[in-house]
Amino acid sequence: MRPADLYTVDALLAVAVGGLLCPYAALESPLHGGVREPLWVSVLVGLALGLPLAVRRRWPMTVAAVISSVATVALVTGVIPNFAAAAPALAIGLSFYTVAVSTPTRRSMLCAAGCLALVSVALVLTAGDLWSRTGAVVYAAVMVAPAWVIGWLIRERRALAVRQSDHLVRQAATEERLRVARELHDVVAHTLSLIVVKAAVANHVAEADPREAGAALRVIEQTGRTALTDVRRVLGVLREDSPYAPTPGLDELPVLARQAAIGGVDVQLDVRREEPAGAVPESVGLAVYRIVQEAVTNVVKHAAPAACRATVTVLPDEVRVEVTDDGQRPVLLGGEGHGLIGMRERVALHGGEFRAGPRADGGFAVTASLPYRVAA
Template identity: 45%
Template sequence: MDDPELRNLFARRLGRRQLAGLDAAFAVVMIMLMLAVTGNRAGSGGAAPAEIAITVATWLPLAVRRLWPRPVCAAVLAMTAVSVIAGLPPEALGAAAYAVYPVALDVPRRRWLPTPVIGVVSCVVLFGGTLAGPVGGGADQAVTLVFGAAVLGGSWTIGRAVRERRAYAARSARQLADRAVTDERLRIARELHDVVAHSMSLIAVKAGVAVHVADARPQEALDALRVIETTSRGTLAEMRHLLGVLREGSMPDAPDLAPVPDLSALPALAERAAMAGVRVDLDVRAPDLPESLAVSAYRIVQEAVTNVVKHAAPARCRVTVAADGGALRIHVADDGPGTRVLPGGPPPGAGHGLVGMRERVMMYGGDFSAGPGASGGFEVAATMPYETGATT
């Protein structure tokens, strides 16, 4: 079993001071190592003071390479050239490569810098030089300079590649964040549509009843007004919850205000539909559904019943919701006229109701159909597969 403390230690990102401390430690260690190498090559007399000064001046600036990358790079390159001319160990080229890397990370991208070409040429030179082996005679210094240029080119290429990778990761993170915001807005828009469409349809039906019976049956008109009052208050409360999500959702300690109705809320939905003259017969056999699927199922049934209220009331409606352990099936059928057009209203499918139901079903890779039933009325059918045992 993995040790969580070790995993957290290596997963933690080092701070700027810690990285600067590592650079300083690296510079000190390399100075000591280079002085030892220089002293061994010089023999019993040890390294000359000039050699010591050049070695220190070459490696010491690397301690602050993250603070001032460009000045440090210029200083180290100059001292590396002096070191090569003075015949000091060629390991000083490592200091130059170490100084070039943060500059490659810091410099903005420019089209005239052929980084891919630099990388390819550097690889060819390094690989070819390794295969060729040491070169004797007076060509040693020239070969060292060419090899050093290839090392610098490789360091530059690696730095540019890391910079591009970080930029790509940042762009991907921004795109994911923007996509998450868009998805959340679409979800809230669907929720608002479902809430408002259902409630306003019920209010419109009851308002029409109240107008027609106000003179002849005032008590019935009063009952209709009570239904309107109750429905409107409930709708306003639910809309406040939804708007609260937009207002408080970015706060880490904000409570979860999003309404999450599930199949247990279907009886209340049937009661509200009955107030508008639509009798709903429920047959729900879907225990232990994932939460998100239960919410989508409720919204699909709500929209389908709302359409019955708007287009077919008074009518009778049968709602069947059944799960067989691998798929959830929803079927809503009414005995109305079989059309979904109000006088002067939009043509079938022009509204957001059927589109919203279809989108919810498509999220799960399911099948959706809506249209006149074979024996009259209108039917809505949806099948949504899901994984058993899922809880979200």
């Protein structure tokens, strides 16, 4: 609800309470006799009790103090008989609710306790015996205190919702940073591996075979341009006004296999589709591409020259990936590298399973399954 609408509601509430209920209560005569006040006094007291509710959201504690003080004076002087205390109690309860909703707990509790004490004293002074006085205090607490409790609960619930929203925002930002970091790692690691391999070739044959060195440098140039395009695409996602190329997926796997051949790895790619093209979600296709890319890059870095086989099977409800090689890799003493961690995170993001490790007959194997749901 807009602020203007809230102030309109408060104004109508003030008119109803201050123009009808409280003046009606003030016009009531005491049960045991007493001086009847003039009509204008009753109306004025009723307006003084109800009209401050129109600005209760702007000055909640001031409004609560004013209404409680007026109610106390009205009850002590008999302008409002104690049996008609429900009307001022309604005005006080509304002000207490606003105090609890809009004011920190400690301040609102002190304000509510002070105002409630004033009203309780007034009821006690106008009551008869001890039993009536005790009942008057209980009556005041039952009529007024629940409004503060309800307001406090709503304030706490809103604060909890804000904290949860902030947590979700921070979590989304963290996940986005991790996603961008994974993308950049996959792009840079794959590209630099090929560049290093071809740079070593160019350096080795620079004098003996300038043509071969030139070919290696052209590969480095092409690979670098491709990497720059991928980096711009990844960073362009962070800017809504920045156009970027489509994300790579299953259709780009043959290009990936040809790039790996430049690094000395013969990749035999086998893509088996049981679902029509376009059925696999883009996020799953990107994850499959990056997993194959990282697995092949690891072969280039750690096992080249070697033979590598990449099998991608697209089933109706999941995509299975298996990348194996027959190369010899050094033993990693520091646990998994960033590449394996990134692949494991991608698979976990889609609720799949991931395994990576040495094969019994030599070489290394990476397997993953990524479930997906076809859009209706």
